[in-house]
Amino acid sequence: MNAARKIGLNLEWLSDCGGCHVAIVDVHEKILDILGAVQIQHCPVLTDIKDYPHADIGIVSGAIRTEHDRHVAQEMRASCDKVIAWGTCAIYGGIPGAALAHSREEILQAVYTRNPTTRTNEAPHSQVALLEKQVIPLDEVIGVDMYLPGCPPHAAFIFDALLALVEGRAPKARQETVCARCTRSMKKSEETRLKSNHDGIPDPDLCLLSQGYVCLGSVTLDRCLSPCPSQGVMCTGCAGPTMQILTEPNRDLRTEVADRMSRLTAIPREEIVASMERSGKSHYAYAMASKMVGEKPTFLIRKWIAEVEEEA
Ligand code: SF4
Ligand code: SF4
Ligand code: SF4
Structure with missing residues (x-):
């Protein structure tokens, strides 16, 4: 040019x-x-x-x-x-x-x-x-x-x-997750209860997952420098999923977070999976219109919503 x-x-x-x-x-x-x-x-x-x-x-x-x-x-x-x-x-x-x-x-x-x-x-x-x-x-x-x-x-x-x-060059395409910039440490805890964001004040040093809060930092691409978990607020995934989640059909926000959180706490994996399905509209709010997410065999949001609305 x-x-x-x-x-x-x-x-x-x-x-x-x-x-x-x-x-x-x-x-x-x-x-x-x-x-x-x-x-x-x-x-x-x-x-x-x-x-x-x-x-x-x-x-x-x-x-x-x-x-x-x-x-x-x-x-x-x-x-x-x-x-x-x-x-x-x-x-x-x-x-x-x-x-x-x-x-x-x-x-x-x-x-x-x-x-x-x-x-x-x-x-x-x-x-x-x-x-x-x-x-x-x-x-x-x-x-x-x-x-x-x-x-x-x-x-x-x-x-x-x-x-x-x-x-005239390509931008730096960093692939880190929000966790990479978060200063909280992921440690095994004895937490048995899933919490919502207005449930108590989180420990400032411990990973939110370890404390029972569903934080999507580990499945979200860092395009924000991780401001939310630094302030004690769970990451809701607003920058969209990581490439790993997007490109591997059987990996999903729900399954990845449930796996990690159940290893870090005493909360059963099935309980976390069921809770994330009930709140699917929130957890998938930013990426559910994308075919890459919508066509995953693990992503059944219309079914989850129908079931939740039937229960209500
Ligand atoms: S899951 Fe959330 S709180 Fe835990 S390290 Fe990652 S960003 Fe921080
Ligand atoms: S919710 Fe959005 S701005 Fe906040 S940490 Fe997660 S990706 Fe970053
Ligand atoms: S809602 Fe859409 S337009 Fe608004 S800041 Fe987020 S990505 Fe940008």
């Missing part, structure tokens, strides 16, 4: 919370190292440009939930030489993907017809883009050249990714 020419950059967001775009601001003054080398052409949070000029790089956050999202994703693919799926929503469906646990009709009823604050009594038929049948990760609709998971990715990873683009 001609060094004098600025790198054309298009940014877009689909169905998401906007946090991945806002997270770019967390890079603070270091962003100046990058801004001089790029030309931001299309970016809904900065510009009111509706068309999609040709760009070297396209950054897309968010999942495909509506027909409009699908159209925008295709426009980005057509206009950008390389497309980056930015954040967990774009890569695995993220939090919008948790809607997999409900049908399109249930969602429309909950948001419009049964919602006491909107009081429309019917779902809109025009002006609002139609929902796709379910939430779809970006790479199931368009080709993706690079992935940056995280909800949102930590500024350190964002800076490295942006700098790598400017320098």
Whole structure:
């Protein structure tokens, strides 16, 4: 690439919370190292440009939930030489993907017809883009050249990714889990009880699993520098599963965590498995829309949900 020419950059967001775009601001003054080398052409949070000029790089956050999202994703693919799926929503469906646990009709009823604050009594038929049948990760609709998971990715990873683009190299692809950065020690305990996050104050030094809290740090890719367990909060897996979980069909969040936790405590493995199934909507909230997770023989979330709702 001609060094004098600025790198054309298009940014877009689909169905998401906007946090991945806002997270770019967390890079603070270091962003100046990058801004001089790029030309931001299309970016809904900065510009009111509706068309999609040709760009070297396209950054897309968010999942495909509506027909409009699908159209925008295709426009980005057509206009950008390389497309980056930015954040967990774009890569695995993220939090919008948790809607997999409900049908399109249930969602429309909950948001419009049964919602006491909107009081429309019917779902809109025009002006609002139609929902796709379910939430779809970006790479199931368009080709993706690079992935940056995280909800949102930590500024350190964002800076490295942006700098790598400017320098024309691949970003550092570290594969550590959240546990790798956590300072708590995994030790065998005599704990016999599964706890929820509002159950007491955890010991500050001991691994949360050893204390009976279901922490997903060991099955989650570190794209955050492990802030939650450091503050005594269980990791809920917002950066998405590790490559090991994704690529080995019989490995799963539930089975891996249950194996590890039962070895660290006196809680039976079957009890942990059953508890994680009952809370499947929470434990799989970020990645359940991904085919890599959804097609696992161990992943039966629709069955678990149906059973839990039958019990209720
Ligand atoms: S990945 Fe997280 S921060 Fe990024 S858009 Fe989705 S919900 Fe928001
Ligand atoms: S499971 Fe959670 S608390 Fe335990 S070491 Fe890993 S991140 Fe830390
Ligand atoms: S929930 Fe887990 S992956 Fe998400 S920010 Fe906290 S520690 Fe990181």
